[in-house]
Structures are given as structure tokens and as C-alpha cells.
Amino acid sequence: MSWNAVRVLIRGIPMLIATLITLTLVTFTLSSLSPIDPALQLIGDHASTSTYVQVRHELGLDASWPRRLGRYLAAVVQGDLGVSRSTGQPVRDDLARVFPATVELATLALIMGGIGGIGLALLSARYPRGFIDGLARIISLAGNSIPVFWLGLIALFVFYARLHWVGGTGRLSDAFEYTVEMRSGFVLFDAWRSPMRGALGDAAAHLILPVLILTSYALGNITRLTRAALLGEAEKEYVMLARAKGAGRTRVLLRHMAPNVRGVTLTVLALTYANLLEGAVLIETVFARPGIGRYLTTALFGADMPAILGATLLIGACFVIINGLTDLAVRLSDPRIQ
Amino acid sequence: MRIPRSVSAFFGAAVLTLAAVMAIGAPWLAPQDPIRQDIGNRLQPPSRSHLLGTDSLGRDLLSRLICGSRPTLGLVALVATLMLPIGLAIGIVAGFFGGWIERWLMGLTNVVMAFPQLVLALAFVGLIGPGLINAALALVLTGWPAYARLARAETLVLRRTDYIAAAEMQGITGWRLLWGHVLPSCVPSARIRLALDMAGVILAAAALGFLGLGIRPPTPEWGMMIAEGSRVVFDQWWVAAFPGTAIFLVSLACNALADGLRDLGDPRHE
Numbered sequence: 186m187s188w189n190a191v192r193v194l195i196r197g198i199p200m201l202i203a204t205l206i207t208l209t210l211v212t213f214t215l216s217s218l219s220p221i222d223p224a225l226q227l228i229g230d231h232a233s234t235s236t237y238v239q240v241r242h243e244l245g246l247d248a249s250w251p252r253r254l255g256r257y258l259a260a261v262v263q264g265d266l267g268v269s270r271s272t273g274q275p276v277r278d279d280l281a282r283v284f285p286a287t288v289e290l291a292t293l294a295l296i297m298g299g300i301g302g303i304g305l306a307l308l309s310a311r312y313p314r315g316f317i318d319g320l321a322r323i324i325s326l327a328g329n330s331i332p333v334f335w336l337g338l339i340a341l342f343v344f345y346a347r348l349h350w351v352g353g354t355g356r357l358s359d360a361f362e363y364t365v366e367m368r369s370g371f372v373l374f375d376a377w378r379s380p381m382r383g384a385l386g387d388a389a390a391h392l393i394l395p396v397l398i399l400t401s402y403a404l405g406n407i408t409r410l411t412r413a414a415l416l417g418e419a420e421k422e423y424v425m426l427a428r429a430k431g432a433g434r435t436r437v438l439l440r441h442m443a444p445n446v447r448g449v450t451l452t453v454l455a456l457t458y459a460n461l462l463e464g465a466v467l468i469e470t471v472f473a474r475p476g477i478g479r480y481l482t483t484a485l486f487g488a489d490m491p492a493i494l495g496a497t498l499l500i501g502a503c504f505v506i507i508n509g510l511t512d513l514a515v516r517l518s519d520p521r522i523q
Numbered sequence: 524m525r526i527p528r529s530v531s532a533f534f535g536a537a538v539l540t541l542a543a544v545m546a547i548g549a550p551w552l553a554p555q556d557p558i559r560q561d562i563g564n565r566l567q568p569p570s571r572s573h574l575l576g577t578d579s580l581g582r583d584l585l586s587r588l589i590c591g592s593r594p595t596l597g598l599v600a601l602v603a604t605l606m607l608p609i610g611l612a613i614g615i616v617a618g619f620f621g622g623w624i625e626r627w628l629m630g631l632t633n634v635v636m637a638f639p640q641l642v643l644a645l646a647f648v649g650l651i652g653p654g655l656i657n658a659a660l661a662l663v664l665t666g667w668p669a670y671a672r673l674a675r676a677e678t679l680v681l682r683r684t685d686y687i688a689a690a691e692m693q694g695i696t697g698w699r700l701l702w703g704h705v706l707p708s709c710v711p712s713a714r715i716r717l718a719l720d721m722a723g724v725i726l727a728a729a730a731l732g733f734l735g736l737g738i739r740p741p742t743p744e745w746g747m748m749i750a751e752g753s754r755v756v757f758d759q760w761w762v763a764a765f766p767g768t769a770i771f772l773v774s775l776a777c778n779a780l781a782d783g784l785r786d787l788g789d790p791r792h793e
Contacts (some may be wrong), residue, residue, distance in 0.1 A: 200630075200633070203630070203634060204633075204634045204637050207634045207635075208638065211638070211643070212646070215646060215647060215650045215651065216650065218650070218651055219650040219651060220651070220652060221650065326775065326778055326779065326782070327775070329722060329723075329774075329778050330722055330726075330771055330774040330775035330777075330778050331771050331774075332726050332729050332730065332733075332746075332749070332767060332770050332771065332774075333726075334730060334733050334749070335729075335733075335749050335763065335767035335770065335771070336767075338749065338752075338753050338763055338767070339760075339763070339764065339767065341757075342757060342760050346757040459639065462639075463639050463640075463641045463642055466641070466642065466645070467730055467733070467734075470734065471753070481642070481645065482645075482734055484649075485645065485649035485734070485736065486735070488649075490650065493646055493649055493650060494646070494650075496642075497642055497643065497645075497646040500639055500642045501638060501639055501642065501643070504637060504638065504639040504642075505637045505638070508636075508637040509637065
């Protein structure tokens, strides 16, 4: 590692930590401003005032806010997110159980969107103003304009209810839902490991539609930004020089231009991944798939404050960490930025 | 006329104008009362008397669609009028004064920029209480950093230009300088970004409505109408299909407008 790399890390990591702390401050502020009273939720409306005061004291709600903030920060750092009101389990365990499903969904969508998006961008940069270029523009425009939850609903209607091409809602059919043991939380992996015949195919049939919907969402951003970056490179002198020396258009594109936009592409992929984790919240609700999104929306309706805060913190932390690490990776890999 | 030079800008502006007219004139344009129930005629397919059909309570979908534009577009307008000034003010102040003010303000900007907008908006509305104003506040609180970055970048360039120096020599300083000479130069790029962001705000607003965190029923709202339609989507697809199409069209118009404005502002565009 060069000195430069060390300097980038020394500057970047405190910023990352500061962002994470600010995120915790935001969730703490939200919980303090909320009209939801955890003590009242615990004991109900009919308890006596003395019980109420006692429960408030036990929950630490009567302390001054700097002290409560201190306790909250200390608990979050130790991974203690409280106990969910609706499941009765520690929020940390709940999240550990549901998060793999969301990661699976978002990762598959990112892989497909990444391959498709970069491919489309390269093709449209190779043949600007051609058919593919027009197609790429339409895809990216539509991908940024369609409400994903609605697209999911319509896709369910067409491909499941009418055409019977794919599985319906949920992650497995009823026959497998209670027989396949969810050990890792990644449904494809667990179905593959399961002795049940046909479980893997069933899991894939239920997974394909939500993944494709999220892919269409990812595809738009990846195509648009990678294409713009490539077109920006096309006007530079080194491209003209390489062409003058006799390199073909395809070779210039793949060997000269593409490496120069890797910083942009890396950033776009990371941002898209973070957005996919967020988009999965809505898709999981539409497709009734267990995951952090469905956990969060269920918690929202149950006014389950620890679960809401825990899920928000987890998604937020992933978001912040992905953003921060990408920034560092781009700085480290691209000598021009240093 | 200048606008037709860009087809997409023209399309975007036209659709948005139509949508705005529809929202403003909704009570007069709607053929029927959007909240009047008629259980005998529930879930009717599109027909002469109900051009877009009826929902599960027999309410006329066309009327609900027209009136449902109000909360969605109102929220977008509210977010835009709050988010833009906040972002621009922070960016201009940071860029113009420099030093520790700039370091702190841009530090805050970068921190907020890294937050997940939709999830924080969900948590905000879920914990503070559902409703249009809370949803708008949540989107504003996470949405301003992009404008702050834009405005700071523009201001940094402007600070070194001769015409700012000339204005200062004429005795124009402080807020008058920022308001009258720096701000106008930041507006064009912020305007493009705003059109882009509005597409995202419409989708976020619809998502909140879909999850039941927006306006209260029975007042129609597009996201909530999709949620109502999702329960019957396998048999009566039109209940969910039309409000989704409306969201898609308005959001598409914002994106097209942003695209067109960018092309018009770009001198390389022929």
C-alpha cells in the first residue's frame, strides 16, 4: 500500500463513522419525537399511574435525553436493538433471520442488472444513435419512471394468474413452505440442500419474477450512467489517437475507454445495490416474501418501535457503508483522483 | 417558440401541464363523486357509464383518478418548494464563505447524502404519524443535499469571476450579492436536477400511499388506489392498472422534461 492509499483511508474512515453516528442520531431523534409511548404499549391503558411511572423508569424513559442518547448509542454499538413487540424476539435475531432473503433478492438483481446494463451501455456507445442506443434510452427512462410495486403487481397478474409461467406470491409453494428447513435464510441455497424433490425449482419459480422486476429497476440507472460516461470519454483525444494509430472502434471501446469509466461504473453499481436493498422493501410487500422489507412494513403497522428502528438502522448502515466503501475503492483504484 | 426544439422537454412539459390542470380543476372535471359508494355496481369493468370501471366499493374509478392527482401533485409541489431553497441556501453559503463554514456544511451534506431516502421516509412517517405533510417533510429532510452540492460547485466557480468582483466593487455585498448575483446562476442546473428528483418524489409518494402511510381513506390517492386494487388484481385488473399508469405517465413526464432541459442547456446538442 502506498502512502496515498493510507491517506485516503485515514481521511475516509472517520467520515464513515461520523455518518453512521449521525444515522443513529436520526433514528434516536425519531424515536423521541414519536407519539408512540413504549411504556403505555407495554402495560396498556388501564394500568395505574404508579405502575406507569415504574415501567417508564425501568425502560429508562424518565432519564434526561443526553443520558438516553448515551444508553441508546452504547446499546446499538453492542448490537442490542431491543425486543420486538410483535414477534417477542430480540430485534437483532429477527433481522438476522430475515435479512439473508433480502440480500439474495438484491444481489441477484444487481448481477443481472449489472451484466445487462453494462452490456447495453457498451453496445449503445459502440453504435450511437442506433437501434440499441434508442432502446437503452427508453429502458432507462422507463426504469426510472415505473413504480416498482405496481410493475410487480401487473407482472403477477400477467405471468402468474393468466399465463401460469411462474410461481405466485411467497417464497415457496405451500407444499414446501413448511418442509424445507430455512437454515441459511437464502431460499435457493436452502431449497438446494433440502432432500425435498422439486424444492429448488419451486424456489426459483417464485424468485424469478421479483428478481426480474428489481433488475428492470437496476438496469435503467446502470445503463444511463455508464452510457453517459462512455460518451463523455469518446470525445477525448486519446480515443482519437488510438483510432489514428489504427485500432478498431470495438477495440478502442473495450481496451481504452471502458477501463477509464470503471470508477463511474463501480459507483453506479454500488449505489444501485444500496437502492435495490431499499426497492426490495416494496417488492417483498407485493410478493409477500419474507425479508427485511416485509419485516419493516409489518412493524410500521404494529407501531413496533424497536423493530422499525432496528430495520431502519440496518438498511441505513448498509447504505452508508456501501456508499463509503465505494468512495474509498474508487479513490484507491483510480490514480487520477489522488 | 423555443421549447419544441426538444421533443422530450415538450412532451414532459405538456403532460405535467395537463396533470396540473387536472389537479386544480378536479372537483369540476370529475364526472361523479369520487367517494360515493354504490355496492350494487362494485368491480364493474370499464363501460359507458364508468369509463374506467368501478372499485370494490362501487366508486367511479375515473373520478377517483382525477381527484387522486391532488394529493400526489400537491406533495410534489410542497417538496419542491421546500427542498430547493434549503439546498441552494446551504450550497451557496458554503461555496461563498469557505473556511470552516464550508467544511461543516459540506460534511453535513455528505452525511445526509448517504442516507436511504425511502426507508427513512417510511420510518419517519411510521413513527411520527402518517399524513401528507409528514411524508413531504421526510422527503425534504433527506433530499436537499444534491442541490447543496450543485450550488456549491457553481458558487466556487462564480466567486472567481470578474462580474462578481465588479458587483462587489460597486458596493453590492452580503445577502444582496448572494441573492441577486450568485443565486440566479445556480438555478439552471438545479432546475434540471429538480425535474429528475420530482420523478423520484412521485414514486416515493406513491409508495407511501401504497403502504397505507399517506393520506387517509376515503380521499383518493394514486398509491392507495393501487393498494386497493392489489386485493382484486387477479380478477379485476383495471382497479390497479389505471392509477399505476397515471403515476408512470407523470413520473415519465418529469424524467423526459429533465432530459430535454439537459439537452437544451448543453451547447453540444445540435
